[in-house]
Amino acid sequence: xxxxxxxxxxxxxxxxxxxxxxxxxxxxxxxxxxxxxxxxxxxxxxxxxxxxxxxxxxxxxxxxxxxxxxxxxxxxxxxxxxxxxxxxxxxxxxxxxxxxxxxxxxxxxxxxxxxxxxxxxxxxxxxxxxxxxxxxxxxxxxxxxxxxxxxxxxxxxxxxxxxxxxxxxxxxxxxxxxxxxxxxxxxxxxxxxxxxxxxxxxxx
Numbered sequence: 303x304x305x306x307x308x309x310x311x312x313x314x315x316x317x318x319x320x321x322x323x324x325x326x327x328x329x330x331x332x333x334x335x336x337x338x339x340x341x342x343x344x345x346x347x348x349x350x351x352x353x354x355x356x357x358x359x360x361x362x363x364x365x366x367x368x369x370x371x372x373x374x375x376x377x378x379x380x381x382x383x384x385x386x387x388x389x390x391x392x393x394x395x396x397x398x399x400x401x402x403x404x405x406x407x408x409x410x411x412x413x414x415x416x417x418x419x420x421x422x423x424x425x426x427x428x429x430x431x432x433x434x435x436x437x438x439x440x441x442x443x444x445x446x447x448x449x450x451x452x453x454x455x456x457x458x459x460x461x462x463x464x465x466x467x468x469x470x471x472x473x474x475x476x477x478x479x480x481x482x483x484x485x486x487x488x489x490x491x492x493x494x495x496x497x498x499x500x501x502x503x504x505x506x
Contacts, residue, residue: 332498335491336472337482345370345447345471345479350407350433350440353420358433360477366403367499368473369483369492372449372466374410375422380468380485381406382426387489388470389427394493398500401475404430409451409466411440447471472496475503 332338339345348370352358360368369388373381385406392399406423408414411434414422419432435443444451451466468485472495481495 332480332495332502334481334495334498335487336484336495339471339479339482342479345473347446348405348407348433348443350435350443351416353416353423353432353434355416358431360473363403363405363473364477365475366401367475367496367503368403368405368477369496370405370407370447370471370473371469372407372409372444372447372451374408374464374466375414375418376410377464377466380466384468384470384485385423385426385430387492389430390489391493391496392427392429394489395496395500398497401500401503402496405433406430407433407440407443409440409444409449410464411435411437472499474499 331340347360349357349359371381371384371388373384375381385404388402388404392402392404395402404423404427406419408419414432414434416432416434419434423430423432433443434440443449449467451464454463454465456462470483470485470492471479472481472483472492474480480499483492483495
């Protein structure tokens with residue numbers, strides 16, 4: 303990742319840390335490895351079309367712990383690493399892995415067709431859902447999640463790259479955003495936070 307991306311990621315992370323620090327703590331508050339977003343007033347809606355052409359919303363995934371990531375299929379590092387980690391976590395959970403749903407939201411609908419998304423995600427886990435929309439819908443979804451992305455020109459019009467927020471959003475089984483998982487932490491912290499949310503759901 304370039305310096306600009308690191309700076310933006312650091313700014314986003316520091317802002318989220320500040321928000322987390324302002325939240326009240328309690329004896330029953332989960333000790334997440336990522337940034338606790340419980341009670342956040344954003345990342346509440348996501349209405350796009352999946353790789354099979356079906357309209358999807360967050361409500362479709364209730365009952366599962368949801369991991370949402372904004373990226374693009376031609377990303378050289380952050381995106382494939384993140385999706386591979388989510389797939390690794392699902393496998394490590396055994397039967398509980400069926401209660402985890404990975405969702406990849408493309409920030410590059412210009413190049414990421416439904417067919418390309420389907421093939422890309424199948425290489426990680428066939429259960430992963432890819433979401434895409436128009437440029438306007440993509441901007442709206444990113445704004446709702448407070449996700450940054452911007453096109454970086456390449457040597458030709460077709461070889462551009464995308465700067466973007468490098469983090470995942472983890473939702474509980476009730477469809478509420480709970481954790482901001484920063485890129486680079488590795489699969490184990492992600493697994494730990496997902497286990498906490500699965501355990502929480504099991505108590506209800």
